[in-house]
Amino acid sequence: MKITIERITEKNQVALTLPNEPFNLFGKLLVSRTNQSWNHSEILTKSESMTFPDENYTLNDINRKGFAIGAFERKVCVGLAVFEYNWNNYLYLNDLKVATSHRRQDIATKLIDKAILLTKSENINGIYTVAQDNNLAANRFYLRYGFEIGGLNTKNYHFTNQQGKSDIYYYLDF
Numbered sequence: 001m002k003i004t005i006e007r008i009t010e011k012n013q014v015a016l017t018l019p020n021e022p023f024n025l026f027g028k029l030l031v032s033r034t035n036q037s038w039n040h041s042e043i044l045t046k047s048e049s050m051t052f053p054d055e056n057y058t059l060n061d062i063n064r065k066g067f068a069i070g071a072f073e074r075k076v077c078v079g080l081a082v083f084e085y086n087w088n089n090y091l092y093l094n095d096l097k098v099a100t101s102h103r104r105q106d107i108a109t110k111l112i113d114k115a116i117l118l119t120k121s122e123n124i125n126g127i128y129t130v131a132q133d134n135n136l137a138a139n140r141f142y143l144r145y146g147f148e149i150g151g152l153n154t155k156n157y158h159f160t161n162q163q164g165k166s167d168i169y170y171y172l173d174f
Contacts, residue, residue, distance in 0.1 A: 001073055003107060005114045008059065008068035008080075015070035015077035016057040021100045022049045027136035031152045031168055038149040042136060050135075055095065057082065066091070069114050071098070071107045078102040081111035083127075090171065091119055093129035108141060116174060126173040133166040142170045 008015055027044040062068050062082060071079030079102065082095040093115075098107045115127065128150065131138040143149075151169030 001105075003078070003102075003105070003110065004072045005110050006070055006072060007114075007118065008062070008070050010059065012070060012072070012075075012077070013059045015072070015080055016059060016062070016068065018070075018077045018080045018097060018099065020052045020054050020097060022051045023135070023137065024048070025050050025134050025136070028134045029131075029136055029139040029168060031133065031149060031166070033152070040139075040143075040149060044136075045134075066094075067118070069111050069118075071102070071111055073102070079107040079111055081108075081115060083115055085124075086128075089123060089125045090128045091115065091124050091126070093127055096129070109145060112145065112172075120174070124174070126171055128169060128171045130167045130169055132162075133168055139168060145172070147172045 006012060024047050025045070026047040027042050029040050029042055031038060031040050033039070066082070066084035068080060068082045070077045079098040080095065081093065084092040084094050086092050093112070096108055096111065112127065129142065131142060133139070147170035149168060150171040153167040153169070156167050157163050157165045
């Protein structure tokens, strides 16, 4: 399987319709902060499946705020990363998804690697993103890649049907 990583342009913008697919929730990352240091541990839970609602991306909107990168196998999109420029010289990773059939093949890593290459000359000093505490696979991925925990929001879901979840903020400095 040959995967190519490309910036999304008018010629391949159909990649923006890559659907969200189910992923397993099998644990939770517990985060705490003591003495100016972030700590984390894991708890495993009964496995369940979750699927985020599909987005309605347009190339104009994405390019106005930042850019997107796709992973392609024979011109078919199998992975997508959407980035937004931010006031603080961090690039915000707004969305990262890989087709179920292509997961665990380092495609997400390659998408982030490409974003770093594209922004090295743009006064971008790092990437930040957010993961829900109960998406242990995503949290493990960001930590394995080299992101550091930089924040915890325990209130985002307080008045929603996802009450009890927290958002973990991750930062990768270049």
